[in-house]
Amino acid sequence: MKDRRFEGYLLVTDMDGTLLDSAKQISGENRAAIERFTSLGGRFTLATGRIAGSVRPFVEQLPINAPAILYNGAVIHDFSRGEAIWERPLPASAKEAVECALERFPGIGAELYVRGGAAPYVLQENAATERHRAVEKFPLLRLNSYDDVSEPWIKVLFSWEPSMLDEAVPKIERLTAGTEVVWVRSDDKYFEMLPPEATKGHALERLAAELGIPMERCIALGDHLNDLEMIRRAGIGIAVANAHPELLDAAKRHGKHHNEHAIADAIEWLEEQVLQGTLA
Known part of the structure; x- marks a missing residue:
């Protein structure tokens, strides 16, 4: 047997x-x-x-x-x-939460991942997003308007130098309190917005x-x-x-x-x- x-x-x-x-x-x-x-x-x-x-x-x-x-x-x-x-896609309220974070921290990097995407859209670029793109060999996809994306949002990846992100994370969480999203620190330099559950x-x-x-x-x-x-x-x-x-x-x-x-x-x-x- x-x-x-x-x-x-x-x-x-x-x-x-x-x-x-x-x-x-x-x-x-x-x-x-x-x-x-x-x-x-x-x-x-x-x-x-x-x-x-x-x-x-x-x-x-x-x-x-x-x-x-x-x-x-x-x-x-x-x-x-x-x-x-x-x-499980992000709720519509995620867009407002992203805008709040980017407005409060103009130096933070942000990448938008949508259903079936072969690469993320760059919402805001910095050295961390450039490194991430180089490692993953992603093409540079810029997004001028959220209206240009028809696919559901799956997650948003924020990236920065660890010391800068350490300071930004609790402030972003407070800014977006009440929004139906989950925040998770996936690396010293990455902070991700995910759908609930x-x-x-x-x-x-x-x-x-x-x-x-x-x-x-x-x-x-x-x-x-x-x-x-x-x-x-x-x-x-x-x-x-x-x-x-x-x-x-x-x-x-x-x-x-x-x-x-x-x-x-x-x-x-x-x-x-x-x-x-x-x-x-």
Whole structure:
């Protein structure tokens, strides 16, 4: 009888700072462990703030066998079908919130992500948006008027130098209080506006239900505050060693650094628990 020791388990990992090393690569150790996990019946996928086009080159390197969580939880995308199977767009009030933030902080960068977009629109540019565009190889798409966009808004990414963003974040949250949006710090230099009930944690619950896997059998790995709801809601939330202190506090387990094959470490630990019968 074929060994299916990981059947009924879903392993979901963040990408940047978790699955990927500092060179934005997937280590051979991580790849081999993921292949072993899926060959033994496990379901594996990604949860990231990235869009489909940015994620696809990594998907092609991995045995992903479940839909992926994109846009930090606002979209669930099935790469095998090449389409989104669920999404939650921003409410109309998001436009006013964006205008308030840009007017108050003319130096902050802002990128608008819309349904199905291959690249974001630049609402306001700075050095951080230029770096982000260069890393992701996005074309420069400027937006003169919101009326020029017919597709629903999915998220808005604000970016600045960390010290400047540290000062701006609480003021933006106060300025936009009452607006039906969720704010999340996804990196030291990124602050994102998301739809309500569209965090990675909300998306994980929806995905697990779609796959028929109980949350107790969901293992989630992450490193920053955009992973917090996912870490809290998963049956086993794992914070990598380089994670934000708040994530480390919330996690049920602390894993290895993202430069030390954190996914392979988590799968090795999980296998030990399964074989010992200490997990549900």
